[in-house]
Amino acid sequence: NAGVTQTPKFQVLKTGQSMTLQCAQDMNHEYMSWYRQDPGMGLRLIHYSVGAGITDQGEVPNGYNVSRSTTEDFPLRLLSAAPSQTSVYFCASSYGGPYSNQPQHFGDGTRLSIL
Amino acid sequence: AQKVTQAQTEISVVEKEDVTLDCVYETRDTTYYLFWYKQPPSGELVFLIRRNSFDEQNEISGRYSWNFQKSTSSFNFTITASQVVDSAVYFCALQTGSSNTGKLIFGQGTTLQVKP
Numbered sequence: 001n002a003g004v005t006q007t008p009k010f011q012v013l014k015t016g017q018s019m020t021l022q023c024a025q026d027m028n029h030e031y032m033s034w035y036r037q038d039p040g041m042g043l044r045l046i047h048y049s050v051g052a053g054i055t056d057q058g059e060v061p062n063g064y065n066v067s068r069s070t071t072e073d074f075p076l077r078l079l080s081a082a083p084s085q086t087s088v089y090f091c092a093s094s095y096g097g098p099y100s101n102q103p104q105h106f107g108d109g110t111r112l113s114i115l
Numbered sequence: 116a117q118k119v120t121q122a123q124t125e126i127s128v129v130e131k132e133d134v135t136l137d138c139v140y141e142t143r144d145t146t147y148y149l150f151w152y153k154q155p156p157s158g159e160l161v162f163l164i165r166r167n168s169f170d171e172q173n174e175i176s177g178r179y180s181w182n183f184q185k186s187t188s189s190f191n192f193t194i195t196a197s198q199v200v201d202s203a204v205y206f207c208a209l210q211t212g213s214s215n216t217g218k219l220i221f222g223q224g225t226t227l228q229v230k231p
Contacts, residue, residue: 033217043206048217048218090160104217107159108159109159
């Protein structure tokens with residue numbers, strides 16, 4: 001039982017490049033989400049999904065796309081990387097939908113630098 | 116407004132000291148949930164505890180204890196007899212019952228350094 005797995009752990013990109021951050025969970029959780037962590041700002045919600053085929057925007061969605069084709073996977077795409085997207089990205093999952101208020105289990109994070 | 120404030124940015128203690136991490140929250144919802152997460156130097160986020168707004172009973176788990184007081188909108192975390200392995204950033208988070216996004220509202224975190 002691996003929990004929430006994020007790949008890669010580290011990545012350096014040039015401005016304008018695109019890439020996909022992968023997130024997979026093996027707990028059959030319906031709810032998945034992406035946060036970014038920036039110094040002095042805590043963690044902020046980017047996008048979330050309440051189940052396969054359903055995604056929605058969080059607090060800071062601009063510049064990011066998501067999809068949820070399966071229950072297990074929830075990739076985050078940076079369309080055209082900008083230095084402001086330098087951050088640590090966390091994927092999380094929990095049992096039930098957003099109203100379930102179950103603890104969200106986080107992956108180990110992806111440290112992304114945009115030059 | 117919904118907000119979580121962790122006023123202590125950094126705390127440094129010597130091993131075996133007790134330490135309390137403060138968390139004050141703001142919400143108009145009557146149903147809400149409070150969480151504590153630990154982020155060790157390795158960077159992952161580890162869930163510690165979840166408390167709902169209708170349960171003010173304090174909880175103890177080993178050296179960890181949590182004091183939830185609705186009257187002061189606080190959910191403080193105490194580590195008894197701290198150890199070097201407790202060194203980490205600790206986040207308090209709020210999730211409201213009316214949220215349709217499941218968003219966790221995080222405080223800015225308190226960095227705890229436990230010196231040997």
